[in-house]
Amino acid sequence: MFKNKEAFYKSKEWLSFREIFISDMTDAVTGDVYCSHCHKVILNKNDLIVHHKIELTDENVNDYNISLNPDNVEIICFNCHNKHHRRFGYENKKNVYLVWGAPCSGKSTWVNSVAQPNDLIVDMDSIYEMISINKRYTKPNGLKGIAFDIRDMLYDVVKYRRGKWTNAFVIGGYPMKGERERLLQKLNAESKHIEATKEECVERLYISKDRDINEWTKYIDDWFEYYQE
Structure with a gap:
């Protein structure tokens, strides 16, 4: 059980899940990883974000159908991640x-x-x-x-x-x-x-x-x- 989403993102479960997911989404021929939103190659590993489609919260962090479900995550680049969170009520954040x-x-x-x-x-x-x-x-x-x-x-x-x-x-x-x-x-x-x-x-x-x-x-x-x- 995780007390909040911050603890979850530091956990071995998430880090292992994230590594496997990135590996699965890496092009087997070129070794490239693509952003799911802009579809560009993510050249810098520091720009790569494994993003939850259904937002992860302290309330649902222990629901593994949300937190550790491969169908609920996608790879996006840093800029697309910021653009995503500027919408849906986050415009002034x-x-x-x-x-x-x-x-x-x-x-x-x-x-x-x-x-x-x-x-x-x-x-x-x-x-x-x-x-x-x-x-x-x-x-x-x-x-x-x-x-x-x-x-x-x-x-x-x-x-x-x-x-x-x-x-x-x-x-x-x-x-x-x-x-x-x-x-x-x-x-x-x-x-x-x-x-x-x-x-x-x-x-x-x-x-x-x-x-x-x-x-x-x-x-x-x-x-x-x-x-x-």
Whole structure:
């Protein structure tokens, strides 16, 4: 028995069901997975969502004819998922996503690929870049307090849903489970983990031209050392 849908989505039953369903829906020849709504190939695994046709709620989460029924789920891409939930009475809902993962895992790249002009982005790298003449990823200690004050102000904007933005994307590392869960609860946000192996992050670091190799190698090592699922 699951106490709510959040517990269900973290369960072994759902994760196993999801993996098998994705495998069944993968084209055996090309290895491609298609969105059921726009019918385009989902190129980025972080865009792939296994969506319940009959909405999953805390009340029906233990009805396996709804929660674990292959006929009640479909694969859709992130953008189609958002469009779906903008209809059917959700037009004015402000969605918030905590986008987290290792350094160089592709968090900002993913957000840039899905965000729309009316969306709000909260990102420490962008804040430091905005308030100084420094290049991106340069974070002087003298500006640290101001940068965090701006971030906290934006957190309040997101928390209380102030303004006329549509979606908010809060970007950060957040390797510690407790820190993530506190922020998810504070902002009433959905978790969006941008998954990447340590080797993939290091490979992207060496391709990057705007990061210090030694400094960011340490950031990557530290993240994977402290990471908690």
